[in-house]
Amino acid sequence: MDIKEFSKPSRRRVILGIETSCDETGVALLRWEPDAPGRGLLAHTLYSQIKLHAAYGGVVPELASRDHVRKLLPLIREALAEAGLTVQDLGGVAYTAGPGLVGALLVGASAGRAMAWALGVPAIGVHHMEGHLLAPLLEDDPPQPPFVALLVSGGHSMLVEVKAIGDYVILGDTLDDAAGEAFDKTAKMMGLPYPGGPELARLAEQGRAGAFRFSRPMTDRPGLDFSFSGLKTQVLLAWKASDHSTQTRADIARAFEEAVVDTLIIKCRRALQASGARRLVIAGGVGANRRLRSELAAAAAKDGFQVYFPRLDFCTDNGAMIALAGAIRLAGGQQQGDSVDVHPRWDLQSLPAA
Numbered sequence: 001m002d003i004k005e006f007s008k009p010s011r012r013r014v015i016l017g018i019e020t021s022c023d024e025t026g027v028a029l030l031r032w033e034p035d036a037p038g039r040g041l042l043a044h045t046l047y048s049q050i051k052l053h054a055a056y057g058g059v060v061p062e063l064a065s066r067d068h069v070r071k072l073l074p075l076i077r078e079a080l081a082e083a084g085l086t087v088q089d090l091g092g093v094a095y096t097a098g099p100g101l102v103g104a105l106l107v108g109a110s111a112g113r114a115m116a117w118a119l120g121v122p123a124i125g126v127h128h129m130e131g132h133l134l135a136p137l138l139e140d141d142p143p144q145p146p147f148v149a150l151l152v153s154g155g156h157s158m159l160v161e162v163k164a165i166g167d168y169v170i171l172g173d174t175l176d177d178a179a180g181e182a183f184d185k186t187a188k189m190m191g192l193p194y195p196g197g198p199e200l201a202r203l204a205e206q207g208r209a210g211a212f213r214f215s216r217p218m219t220d221r222p223g224l225d226f227s228f229s230g231l232k233t234q235v236l237l238a239w240k241a242s243d244h245s246t247q248t249r250a251d252i253a254r255a256f257e258e259a260v261v262d263t264l265i266i267k268c269r270r271a272l273q274a275s276g277a278r279r280l281v282i283a284g285g286v287g288a289n290r291r292l293r294s295e296l297a298a299a300a301a302k303d304g305f306q307v308y309f310p311r312l313d314f315c316t317d318n319g320a321m322i323a324l325a326g327a328i329r330l331a332g333g334q335q336q337g338d339s340v341d342v343h344p345r346w347d348l349q350s351l352p353a354a
């Protein structure tokens with residue numbers, strides 16, 4: 001299909017989005033509605049590999065790739081059935097091309113590129129973090145650029161200035177562990193099952209205020225970078241010296257969560273100040289954290305900025321955000337060549353304007 005066809009009002013504006021960068025197979029079907037992208041979401045399915053990797057305490061890349069091979073096509077069939085469509089209705093295919101695990105990325109990219117080729121429709125490789133950045137656009141009353149985005153996932157802690165879609169400036173990045181990784185590793189240290197982040201957050205709700213206190217890393221100096229590995233060590237020392245009771249574990253979890261959340265909020269405020277933006281978008285798996293959500297809402301009310309959270313399903317990895325980012329780029333006339341290209345490492349700032 002000619003790329004110009006894509007912007008015509010027809011069923012063929014439906015984009016298939018495929019996410020396979022890590023341990024979640026995500027598939028979505030999105031009909032392109034430029035003014036209200038969320039309204040075009042026709043189907044959204046996800047298969048999480050959490051159970052598969054739990055025994056190993058972390059993601060095993062080869063097992064992840066093999067499981068994506070097993071699950072991807074059934075999920076695509078399921079999404080099409082849910083939307084009452086067939087592959088013939090597709091107007092384009094978007095897949096995550098990076099960053100991520102190379103084998104896992106190749107599964108989605110090969111399937112997506114091959115389908116697009118067979119159907120004669122355009123394909124587009126999407127940057128996973130751009131997917132996270134744009135996920136809030138799927139909600140009602142979406143934020144308009146310019147805005148600042150806090151991307152906090154298992155692999156990233158980043159503050160990004162979104163000047164326009166495709167025009168990104170990284171204001172701060174992680175120097176070691178990402179926020180989600182710090183949650184997961186801290187949880188593991190205290191004997192919680194993988195993936196520990198949500199588990200640790202649940203436990204923190206039972207923790208007592210003030211029982212422990214950890215430092216807010218790198219907030220005593222200017223700059224917007226993050227470092228959470230020292231905090232992890234503080235928790236390890238506190239845990240080793242403790243009585244290992246259930247209450248102590250919850251108290252430590254609470255103090256850890258407070259330290260991470262405070263640190264993120266201090267840096268968000270600084271980023272808003274530095275960029276002059278008045279809108280803050282939260283994205284990535286740690287965006288599901290309740291304390292982060294409520295304290296950011298309080299900070300926004302106090303400082304007079306607006307904060308946007310995608311719904312929990314769209315904070316963690318999903319196919320809808322990939323369909324959306326892909327649809328925006330396809331609508332702007334971009335598309336992939338015939339080769340299957342993935343980029344396990346990929347600088348967000350190198351993306352072209354959308």
Ligand code: KG4
Pocket residue numbers: 022152153154155156179180181183184195196197198201284285286287288289290315316317
């Ligand atoms: O965005 P995501 O699904 O995957 C990556 O691209 O990394 O994020 C997953 C991360 C994991 O580290 C997980 O522990 C963390 O998000 N996470 C949470 C919560 N829910 C998920 N961290 C803190 N509190 C939560 N409620």
Ligand code: ZN
Pocket residue numbers: 128132153284285316317
């Ligand atoms: Zn992610």
